Amino acid sequence: MSSATYYVPEESRWPILASVALFLMAFGAGSLLNALSAEAGGGAGMVTLLIGALLLGLILVGWFGHVIKESQAGMYSAQMDRSFRWGMGWFIFSEVMFFAAFFGALFYVRTLAVPWLGGEGAKGAANMLWPGFEATWPLLQTPDMELFPGPQAIIDPWHVPLLNTVLLVTSSVTVTFAHKALKRDNRGAIKLWLLATILLGIVFVYFQGLEYAEAYNELGLTLQAGIYGATFFILTGFHGVHVTLGTFMLIIIWLRILKGHFDSEKHFGFEAVAWYWHFVDVVWIGLFLFVYVF
Amino acid sequence: MRCNRLALLLSGFVISPAVVAEWEVNLVRGVTEISHAIFDLHMIIFYVCVAIAVVVFGVMLWSIIYHRKSRGAKAHHFHEHLWVEILWTIIPFGILVAMAVPASQTLIQMYDKSEADINIQVTGYQWKWRYQYLGQDIDFFSNLSTPQDQINNEATKGENYLLEVDQPVVIPVGKKVRFLITANDVIHSWWVPALAVKQDAIPGFINEAWTVVDEPGIYRGQCAELCGRDHGFMPVVVDARSEEDYLQWVASQTQAQQAEKAAAEQTWTMEALISKGEEVYKTSCLACHQANGQGIPGAFPGLVNTPLMSGDGLMEHARIVVHGRTGTAMQAFGEQLSDVDLAAVITYERNAWGNDGGMITPQQIKQLKAE
Amino acid sequence: MSTLEQTASTGHHHGPAKGITRWLYTTNHKDIGTMYLIFSLVMFMVGGCMALTIRAELFQPGLQLIQPEFFNQMTTMHGLIMVFGAVMPAFVGLANWMVPMMVGAPDMALPRMNNWSFWILPFAFSMMLMTLFMEGGGPNFGWTFYAPLSTTYAPPSVTFFIFAVHMMGISSIMGAINIIATIFNLRAPGMTFMKMPLFVWTWLITAFLLIAVMPVLAGVVTMMLMDIHFGTSFFNAAGGGDPVLFQHVFWFFGHPEVYIMILPAFGIVSEIIPTFARKKLFGYTSMVYATSSIAILSFIVWAHHMFTVGMPLIGELFFMFTTMLIAVPTGVKVFNWIATMFRGSMTFETPMLFAVAFVVLFTIGGFSGLMLAIAPVDFQYHDTYFVVAHFHYVLVPGAIFSIMAATYYWLPKWTGNMYNESMGKLHFWLSFIGVNITFFPMHFIGLAGMPRRIPDYALQFADFNMVASVGAFLFGFAQLLFIYNIVCCARGGKKATDRVWEGSHGLEWTLPSPPPYHSFTQPPKVD
């Protein structure tokens, strides 16, 4: 390992403040949801949630701002840089596992639970309880159409989703170009490629929004539409949230580039966001294949 | 008695299993082929574990006694030995393979899906079991029959405390009985140790289990999956009878169903309904809405002096009880109770705890069910 | 690169700040480790009091002290608090203290995030405990919170429970990332992977497990949240979902979780036994491989908790075989410990007593685990006190004993003072006896047919329940000695040497006792 080069940051008030903010958010969200489900208005919960979220936002700005300052002041050694990389890498792995839970749920209901309910396979006796139910995927006809009215139709993968696939794949390419440009210290090119990536991200989210509107308004494909709608929305929904977050991160990186941060040697912040973006892209490919196409 | 057992326990755990069995510290051997197979497997693994334990702990004890510094032991300096390490990987593996073979055989036997002589659908409800004999007109609920005052330590506890029901499920010996197990609300688990049948009851799905009981007798078990408040109070009682007695029971059941229908046609007075209703309330409703009708705030609503209990609320009240409220713990009691019982319990609620809400007749209930 | 002077303490304080802000704002691995350990001890007391409430109610048949709904809340909270509040934070605290010292680092790799990982916990657990006072009561569906009891049929407080689990998950993931980064990146020159102390190794693998499965737990509670508040049907057959789906996802997290609670314990014991046997650990390499095998296998055994849910035959067989396989690497570990003791020169100070008891009692717990793994027989064992006996044997004289052993072992290093040895030994013997009186009879009542999670039971189980309750109170009160001993030791006492133990080896013993605020400002050389 390198010689004695290690930076232990000073005491910091960000962590404890961030914990308080997280608590307020969680508590507020809990109160809000409970109030909404009990149809009792949720004013207080909403306020707590917003305060918590605002606080957390401010803290993150402050915290990252602090880190960026330290980084700009050259306080981080190569070793520190590696720590950050390990950190980001494992964080992305944890995100992969988060999505894995939902993909797992999707595969389980498709290959086991729904066929059983429809009378197929080792536990087909279940069909006794749901006379007339037939297993299909996508599941347009749910076992109990009164409680969970299935969708009339599903999203056609070869329109908006295909377009979105093209958008995200392209954005992965553009962010790689930006990275290449950064390594060559070609600052003009970085700005352009990054901007292109950001725009692609925004357009993707916009199309996703359109698709949701269509699902809800025209297809009857909702969260309440049985297991197809449930898996569809949880997977695409969390993915959408990640794209949005990734876009934010890209914007910040872009602003930092504009301010002259990063050079061909040191640009961990940039790479972290690029990794994240690729991860979001790969998840989408999985979604496109298993949620939309097959 | 108690002291004896304590002494036995404390005198060390090296008691021979024969003695142990008497003190009910071992698995029951049960009364089916499968339960015997399981019991034997259990004992085999147990002995294997004991044998390994003796060797492993023996060596350890030896070291503890002889290789201690206070005895002047000097540390040797070995810290690797390839062959030993390979051996103690392979030997346990071999033991495991040897255990896996009979275990798999028994498991495959348990999954024998051949046709059964009798099919009974078993449905778990919070906190009772329903038995429907498929292809026969038999359908009843089986509730805990231990009185509340025994549970509250106000009366001496009976022999079968918590393991007794008002109506056990009756099956013939020597016949293959298939249980189609499901649940109406949350997950329960239908378990009778002597039959070695434990199968989770999953709402919306059906699990199959089967048994062939060798000896007539009463076999008791309990719900084995946490299912809410009264999980500890939903026993399973199986009454295995000879073929003859079983057929007799089937006949008497059919008669009972007819008697019930007749009762529903009869005219009932309010007093008669109220006194009958009190009994029904105790078995079916008290668990949630409580003896004083106040319920449990936040979980189960009170039934005292609410708009529902006033004159106008009558039909709505009856509708809730008959059809339940979907998605809540309030089940549709229409399928669980007879028209008379329903009329009785509703009338009782409307006139208990200071309520004054009139009465409803079994005939009205019948109409409501038909709606 | 930079021209700034580059040592660990560049431009900063050399000692802790004063007052409460020291603890609130700290970035120091030792302070954070201490906070984790204290937090864990508090949670152990809270969870323990809940256990004693359970045992008091079960002292005799009948309902005497508490009502069934409160009993269920106690069972649930006891399990959750012990698992997430006592055992896991204790191990993270030990890792915080020891990993940097063992690998020759000045601190953890990401010190600010380290502080955040800790401070999320008190808030998460406050929220979790608050649910007990909410309308409808707290979580009452067991620590495994099976749907639909935990969704459609749950009290409203379940929403807060879900968010508390999310917060704990965030905390654990960040803590694990930190440990991995520290181990990968801050090892002293010359400390190759195969030279790392086993505690560091086992924690590295544990951290990997944590990062792999905590997000899955987050995923499953998120699905619950959706079912409860947004009308989805993940766990409802009426919409095409399946309550058993919940169990699959939960146990995909849950089984690795139980190894998260035992692998660091293996590491601790592998440190302590060689020290007091004055002999190098037998089979270091095979220990590393065994730990890794256990971790990898732990991902494909989850459904052994679900043998009775009605899986198809092929599934039952698969999960039975994989589960049995875990006994092989675990056995290797047990044999290695014994081979380490064999022909050593042993003394039995308190840490060693706990470590030896660990080996014996954990193995007993492992044996009952193996019995549970035999699927056809598990149909009889499942959801009875036999299971309760199994997991308390691996958790209490397993995980908890290892934590106590570690505390006694490193306490002199942490505080610079020796603890009171005779009181330590008394604590050990009372705990050892108490634990066995409490949990051994549970094997018997379980086999005899007593289901778990019930507030009242049939008369034939009465005697052994009484015995177990007596043992539980004995064990509980014995812990007062532990607390007293720690407090006294922290406040003063005989000074400890740097080596502390005659047979100790490793970088942490080259530092003074107590160690300087920043452990290694100059990385030591390891040959």
Ligand code: HEA
């Ligand atoms: C620290 C925690 C921990 C550990 C280490 C283990 C270890 C093991 N557990 Fe346990 N387990 C739990 C915590 C733990 N468990 C908990 C909390 C539950 C209940 C959850 C709930 O429902 O609430 C549970 C439940 C549980 C079940 C489900 C029971 C049921 O609900 O029906 C099963 C079934 O297979 C099981 C099996 C095993 C096995 C095979 C091991 C193995 O890893 C053990 C291996 C060790 C040995 C075997 C001993 C040493 C080996 C030798 C000396 C070698 C030679 C031996 C042989 C060849 C036999 N466990």
Ligand code: HEA
């Ligand atoms: C690491 C985990 C861990 C630990 C350490 C323990 C420790 C103990 N547990 Fe455990 N337990 C679980 C994990 C754990 N448990 C889990 C996961 C479940 C399953 C939950 C479920 O079903 O959902 C369970 C369930 C469980 C049950 C079954 C409940 C049921 O099925 O209804 C019982 C019953 O006896 C029990 C008892 C005990 C006892 C007596 C202790 C004792 O060892 C505790 C001793 C500790 C103390 C007493 C506190 C410290 C002492 C003091 C501060 C001294 C002074 C205080 C007093 C004396 C009041 N536990």
Ligand code: CUA
């Ligand atoms: Cu029904 Cu437990």
Ligand SMILES: [Cu+2]
């Ligand atoms: Cu497990």
